[in-house]
Amino acid sequence: xxxxxxxxxxxxxxxxxxxxxxxxxxxxxxxxxxxxxxxxxxxxxxxxxxxxxxxxxxxxxxxxxxxxxxxxxxxxxxxxxxxxxxxxxxxxxxxxxxxxxxxxxxxxxxxxxxxxxxxxxxxxxxxxxxxxxxxxxxxxxxxxxxxxxxxxxxxxxxxxxxxxxxxxxxxxxxxxxxxxxxxxxxxxxxxxxxxxxxxxxxxxxxxxxxxxxxxxxxxxxxxxxxxxxxxxxxxxxxxxxxxxxxxxxxxxxxxxxxxxxxxxxxxxxxxxxxxxxxxxxxxxxxxxxxxxxxxxxxxxxxx
Amino acid sequence: xxxxxxxxxxxxxxxxxxxxxxxxxxxxxxxxxxxxxxxxxxxxxxxxxxxxxxxxxxxxxxxxxxxxxxxxxxxxxxxxxxxxxxxxxxxxxxxxxxxxxxxxxxxxxxxxxxxxxxxxxxxxxxxxxxxxxxxxxxxxxxxxxxxxxxxxxxxxxxxxxxxxxxxxxxxxxxxxxxxxxxxxxxxxxxxxxxxxxxxxxxxxxxxxxxxxxxxxxxxxxxxxxxxxxxxxxxxx
Ligand SMILES: Nc1ncnc2c1ncn2[C@@H]1O[C@H](COP(=O)(O)OP(=O)(O)O)[C@@H](O)[C@H]1O
Ligand SMILES: [Mg+2]
Numbered sequence: 001x002x003x004x005x006x007x008x009x010x011x012x013x014x015x016x017x018x019x020x021x022x023x024x025x026x027x028x029x030x031x032x033x034x035x036x037x038x039x040x041x042x043x044x045x046x047x048x049x050x051x052x053x054x055x056x057x058x059x060x061x062x063x064x065x066x067x068x069x070x071x072x073x074x075x076x077x078x079x080x081x082x083x084x085x086x087x088x089x090x091x092x093x094x095x096x097x098x099x100x101x102x103x104x105x106x107x108x109x110x111x112x113x114x115x116x117x118x119x120x121x122x123x124x125x126x127x128x129x130x131x132x133x134x135x136x137x138x139x140x141x142x143x144x145x146x147x148x149x150x151x152x153x154x155x156x157x158x159x160x161x162x163x164x165x166x167x168x169x170x171x172x173x174x175x176x177x178x179x180x181x182x183x184x185x186x187x188x189x190x191x192x193x194x195x196x197x198x199x200x201x202x203x204x205x206x207x208x209x210x211x212x213x214x215x216x217x218x219x220x221x222x223x224x225x226x227x228x229x230x231x232x233x234x235x236x237x238x239x240x241x242x243x244x245x246x247x248x249x250x251x252x253x254x255x256x257x258x259x260x261x262x263x264x265x266x267x268x269x270x271x272x273x274x275x276x277x278x279x280x281x282x283x284x285x286x287x288x289x290x291x292x293x294x295x296x297x298x299x300x301x302x303x
Numbered sequence: 304x305x306x307x308x309x310x311x312x313x314x315x316x317x318x319x320x321x322x323x324x325x326x327x328x329x330x331x332x333x334x335x336x337x338x339x340x341x342x343x344x345x346x347x348x349x350x351x352x353x354x355x356x357x358x359x360x361x362x363x364x365x366x367x368x369x370x371x372x373x374x375x376x377x378x379x380x381x382x383x384x385x386x387x388x389x390x391x392x393x394x395x396x397x398x399x400x401x402x403x404x405x406x407x408x409x410x411x412x413x414x415x416x417x418x419x420x421x422x423x424x425x426x427x428x429x430x431x432x433x434x435x436x437x438x439x440x441x442x443x444x445x446x447x448x449x450x451x452x453x454x455x456x457x458x459x460x461x462x463x464x465x466x467x468x469x470x471x472x473x474x475x476x477x478x479x480x481x482x483x484x485x486x487x488x489x490x491x492x493x494x495x496x497x498x499x500x501x502x503x504x505x506x507x508x509x510x511x512x513x514x515x516x517x518x519x520x521x522x523x524x525x526x527x528x529x530x531x532x533x534x535x536x537x538x539x
Contacts, residue, residue: 178405180393184391184392190377192405193378193406
């Protein structure tokens with residue numbers, strides 16, 4: 001029981017991170033019908049910016065933790081958003097209207113480029129960060145005690161708050177409405193005066209912002225990152241988006257949670273060796289029985 | 304108010320408009336009739352830059368809008384209720400109207416919403432329902448209402464009567480007249496329902512395979528034997 005609870009906490013933490021990244025995949029797919037294969041690298045860049053920001057704050061002597069965390073969060077969000085925006089401008093917008101294969105190749109090219117870019121700038125070695133938020137609470141004392149670390153609490157709480165804010169923006173604001181309008185009918189969106197290009201840019205910016213938060217959390221959680229972390233995390237978050245139903249926002253959150261839990265429980269109860277395979281097997285299973293994903297809707301609408 | 308000169312539009316290699324000249328005067332209802340496939344919808348869409356005119360000039364209120372981005376054309380005071388209505392199916396009626404107000408000053412929103420609900424009371428009843436679940440007639444009203452929410456000076460209507468029951472058609476045409484007379488909105492109306500369209504029109508044009516073949520006042524064309532033979536045969 002204690003063991004199970006502990007894994008549940010670990011799984012929720014990991015799932016929160018996958019969910020944050022998955023939103024970027026699902027939103028971009030929803031609006032331009034394309035998988036942004038460079039999104040994992042955007043997350044990786046978010047992690048690096050967070051790391052660099054921590055080091056800079058250390059040098060500046062800003063050590064009061066709440067302030068430092070807030071500044072790092074802001075820096076990661078802003079700079080990563082800029083990368084997301086630029087990515088769309090140079091890799092996708094010029095190809096709008098051309099065959100999907102062209103955009104797909106461009107996406108894969110950008111993914112490889114960004115990995116090499118960070119490797120060149122930062123080196124190929126693993127980058128460590130001293131634990132910034134140590135400690136936690138012991139929920140159950142015993143042979144196996146259940147610990148809920150402060151960093152885990154922070155990851156889960158931040159994710160819940162961000163998802164709530166984000167869902168509100170999509171549901172209630174003019175920007176969110178424009179977003180949904182462009183998903184449903186881009187020509188009509190332009191005909192009501194929406195700047196479709198700008199809305200697509202905003203989608204990349206929002207996706208990158210959330211991925212940046214995930215990147216910062218991972219840096220804090222594991223304390224090590226390298227230029228290649230975007231690859232696996234990206235594939236898993238993409239899997240999460242597909243399992244949840246690509247294009248569906250609640251689906252991305254649910255899918256992220258599921259993939260995180262499956263991965264953690266698989267490692268805990270079976271073998272750590274095949275944890276990645278486990279996540280993808282679930283993908284195949286879900287798609288076999290629900291081709292549109294758990295919360296995806298089939299494309300039938302009465303118009 | 305709107306002047307179209309020598310406009311050519313292509314879909315790939317298909318030339319849908321082959322040099323269209325047309326004038327819409329401020330305050331008028333101008334009707335454009337023509338057979339299916341003549342290029343009427345293409346003309347309305349070309350005015351909004353989707354697709355763009357390959358040649359020719361479109362001037363709105365003295366400003367050349369031929370090459371302007373669509374959202375700027377809309378912001379300059381043109382709104383369209385397009386062919387097929389294109390209601391956002393997964394948004395509520397209210398949200399469809401809100402999105403119609405994208406380019407309008409938000410200070411007017413409540414008043415404009417009320418005005419649209421006055422014109423089409425059924426929309427108020429259905430305000431929380433998804434656009435995709437409305438009947439054809441209701442969707443048409445919503446499409447017109449959505450266009451009005453941007454406070455246009457020029458309203459482009461593409462076959463507002465298509466597929467509607469005769470009673471609803473009557474209501475739609477009555478409302479178009481009201482919008483024009485009481486709210487001072489200039490209307491450019493595309494219709495296959497030639498009788499109603501010509502009766503309503505101050506000025507009218509006939510389009511045949513991408514060109515304007517005839518023009519005149521609504522009553523001129525209504526009395527024109529060619530028009531009667533081609534478009535009013537057997538009807539009314
Ligand atoms: N999206 C499109 N792609 C290719 N051809 C089109 C498209 N839309 C219309 N056309 C062609 O352009 C011509 C004019 O069509 P349209 O403007 O829809 O006529 P109307 O509205 O008068 O019925 C037709 O021959 C039609 O087949
Ligand atoms: Mg048409």
